[in-house]
Amino acid sequence: AAPAAAAAAVHEVTCSAPVNIAVIKYWGKRDTALVLPTNSSLSVTLSQDHLRSTTTVRCVAADEAGDRLWLNGKEESIAASKRLRNVLADARRLRRAAEAADPALPALAELPLRICSVNNFPTAAGLASSASGFACLTYALHTLYSLPLSVSEASRLARVGSGSACRSLFGGFVAWEMGQRDDGADSMAVQVASETHWPDMEALILVVSDARKDTGSTEGMQQTVETSTLLRERIASVVPRRMRQMTAAIHARDFDSFAELTMADSNQFHAVCLDTYPPIFYMNDISRAIIRLVTAYNRLFIKPVAAADAAGDSAPAATSRGYRAAYTYDAGPNAVLYLPREHVTEVLGLVNHFFPPPAAADHAEYFGRAASAFLPAVDPAKVAALAAQIGFAPFPAGSLQRIISTHVGDGPRVLARGHVESVSLLSATGL
Ligand code: DP6
Missing domain, CATH: 3.30.70.890 (GHMP kinase, C-terminal domain)
Structure with missing residues (x-):
């Protein structure tokens, strides 16, 4: 792209993601760092019309060093959350590989991120706010970085943030297949039936x-x-x-x-x-x-x-x-x-x-x-x-x-690509 166009392009995405409530419960990890479960689980995705997380992610200029995160209006430390750092590191590693394979792609992987996320329901009310939150962050990064992954493959990123979050990458009825591998490559969500399957x-x-x-x-x-x-x-x-x-x-x-x-x-x-x-x-x-x-x-x-x-x-x-x-x-x-x-x-x-x-x-x-x-x-x-x-x-x-x-509801939605004033949770300057 011409330098002027590249400077003007704002690399920003806003997404929303749903809550899910398990009917076969996940409870137990065989690997706590990679968040690999001791059993498979299955959940129902609930409608985003009533319960959702919304997240804006944006790449800012390299000199605005360091990633920053706001959660429900309050700035939170990224350094303090190992799970969050792992999700960001995984997404960047995948983007870096995509950029290495295709030099025409804009260099986004090393740029600092601004992340702002809100829930429309109380956090930690036992209503799976971590699930919709990490699913939303994952889906937003997947979209921002145009990662060459299926939604199931992308659900592995959400999983390292919070296990149950991987199931919120799909609408309808969703299984988290526990997988067998030590690296977690086969521990991901798959859709069992879509949100239109059982509308009743x-x-x-x-x-x-x-x-x-x-x-x-x-x-x-x-x-x-x-x-x-x-x-x-x-x-x-x-x-x-x-x-x-x-x-x-x-x-x-x-x-x-x-x-x-x-x-x-x-x-x-x-x-x-x-x-x-x-x-x-x-x-x-x-x-x-x-x-x-x-x-x-x-x-x-x-x-x-x-x-x-x-x-x-x-x-x-x-x-x-x-x-x-x-x-x-x-x-x-x-x-x-x-x-x-x-x-x-x-x-x-x-x-x-x-x-x-x-x-x-x-x-x-x-x-x-x-x-x-x-x-x-x-x-x-x-x-x-x-x-x-x-x-x-x-x-x-x-x-x-x-x-x-x-x-029953649908999976994550892209609400805006680029900075759309009426949708973005970040200001024009990325705060
Ligand atoms: C009872 O996904 O919140 O809701 O992976 O440690 O973040 P971490 O746990 P989390 O556990 C959810 C447990 C549950 C059952 C379920 O959703 O399957």
Whole structure:
């Protein structure tokens, strides 16, 4: 390019990336530096319309030495985060190789970076902010540097930032294949089904607390690897079987199997946390009460069928067993419910009955997208039947902080190439 054009070109990209919530959980690393997991995992990507990270990355002039990062409006030290430095180093190494192979490419690899990232939800609320954040950074660097990688290959960069982040590189239903190699080259995300495959699938996040969690995932899972004997059984036989069963359930849109596997895997993840020494508790009384409610609610509808062969890769049941909702919990007390759209209104009504909103809650803020849903008075017969089973009266108002109503969504998006004032998170001078 002519020198004038090169000087005028602003190498900047802004992207957004989604949150994902696992239905087969990642918990345990076999290599902590490369973030290689002890088991494969599988997640559902949630819509960026409701939960997302947005990131601008920009190459600045060589004399503006040093990379800089702003996270949710505050400058953060890059030096202090080894994971972040690893992601940047990997991206630069790949760009350097591309430039060496094609001298016509602009020399970007050695230029300092300016990075600005925001989440539209509280960081460290157990809502996987590290996943959407590192996925977004990876996708933005992949675009900025035009890296010659497939999205799966690029997901390895996100993985070294935070394991679960690699799954946010795709929309829909996503597996993180653990891989076998010591260098991690085969440990990456693959899409199991796109976001249009099962459009009926909705998610309700019941925010029990948005406080920062006590034991971080990184630290907690290594304590589990070191001390839990139950984890060994999970890694050796339970997860490999469930990965096959869950993939089949998603392909067949078999909600019964999806729900059974999701709840079983959440339960086992929290069981290995309890089997850790010292034990790790992520759920609280409200979390457990929500489990009782969902269990009792499903029981009103489930038709008993001959138990599926639990040990085999049984084909999805031909007839519906009647599950209506599935719960899952990550490293925190918040519940995520997956459910078919037709049951959302009823489930919201029941959640609202047993866990009433704070008295002064702003309706639109508390219910988010669900605020416009018509919340009919719940059927008194159903409430009585449920109350008898779960054995608790409605919780005090305000036991939930809010409800996020969302659905399956797409993968990362490029919002702008170059400096677009209305989109960029950086100023014209790169601050
Ligand atoms: C419970 O991906 O946050 O959400 O790789 O150490 O950054 P690091 O851990 P992280 O762990 C997520 C654990 C989980 C389950 C899951 O998302 O699969």
